[in-house]
């Protein structure tokens with residue numbers, strides 16, 4: 320099968336905001352406890368943070384990590400996680416029916432972020448709490464000193480404020496499962512007042528208001544319209560979430576899901592434009608896609624754990640999806656969508672980062688390793704920075720339940736002008752045909768292949784485990800070439816590739 324693509328240096332979408340390669344860590348299952356934090360682990364540092372996990376995280380060069388939830392945040396008291404550890408209370412977590420001893424709180428998380436070289440993106444509790452707890456948390460985190468909360472932070476060992484710029488106004492408040500769920504009007508009024516108070520402290524904060532938990536919510540997209548009509552002047556992003564599932568094991572439909580993602584983004588972008596027009600506003604509001612990933616492998620297992628749970632276990636193995644090769648293709652397609660929608664998606668967070676639906680897995684007291692999906696996330700985060708190109712794509716397609724004529728070739732292109740580098744991320748969605756792709760490079764001067772990475776596997780279900788960590792891993796590609804201003808390459812059936820031209 321043949322496909323053609325045209326890339327032109329001046330035909331661009333937007334500067335990609337680095338923060339689309341963000342991640343998420345929630346007090347859920349083993350994400351924090353025995354994920355990033357395990358004081359007895361042989362690689363633990365003086366603060367109890369696992370060194371092996373920190374190394375895997377560092378390599379991803381993640382710009383920001385959202386914390387502490389998720390559903391967890393909607394009944395969380397941030398004050399439980401400050402002060403001497405021995406004085407911190409153990410609390411019941413209503414979201415996941417577990418308990419949390421609060422050994423990790425804002426100080427520990429902030430220090431870990433520094434270790435792995437990332438920024439914090441914090442969520443306030445607008446479920447069981449509200450404006451007052453939010454403004455106190457903000458003062459604790461960002462005020463230099465001379466006030467009750469900032470002086471308490473200093474007393475607790477952190478002299479300098481952390482200056483966190485990006486804040487989420489609650490989590491998935493449209494969801495009836497959320498502690499303190501509200502209807503759109505109720506939430507919008509609370510979010511607006513909270514945002515006003517937070518801005519009164521610092522008008523330069525970037526605030527994220529809750530949009531829909533997914534595109535099949537009955538309130539979508541009316542929720543966004545109502546919420547934005549109340550908050551448009553004081554927020555910067557609308558938060559969207561989407562998880563990708565394939566319980567029917569239908570790869571064609573599964574790999575077409577990013578078409579649905581694209582429509583979801585387009586619908587909310589239009590809603591934003593509608594409210595902007597209605598308000599005659601000059602300011603722009605963007606999308607923060609702060610939870611996305613494949614999530615379905617562990618759901619059966621979790622049902623059994625949660626339904627069979629009589630107690631309130633601390634850090635049980637929840638949401639531990641073991642990712643396969645098929646998920647590499649899905650994650651490649653999803654990230655391609657974010658690159659192609661970099662005009663409106665300015666933040667995105669893979670959900671989550673360690674153990675809980677995550678690219679990194681750990682064993683308690685044992686190894687840490689890369690799940691299959693680590694790699695497409697890694698390649699995009701490291702090499703997908705620059706300007707997104709508006710590619711003209713001509714590829715045969717197929718009909719799926721989500722969309723007709725889904726192109727077999729899913730591709731995005733990024734131009735890093737500073738380093739003179741052109742990077743393409745390509746997925747072949749076809750089960751048994753290769754795609755011979757030819758990409759016209761118009762207006763670019765470079766002509767040599769700088770890097771070529773390929774991921775293929777004969778078994779879509781292949782996974783990486785602690786015993787077999789490299790079953791699904793990239794290898795160096797061959798055969799790609801640039802001649803007469805055209806890049807040509809062959810993409811094997813069901814494959815992910817990154818090709819870089821200098």
Ligand code: AHR
Nearest residue numbers: 345389390391490491670
């Ligand atoms: O990431 C897991 C959960 O998914 C989060 O807690 C919640 O926000 C979403 O429903």
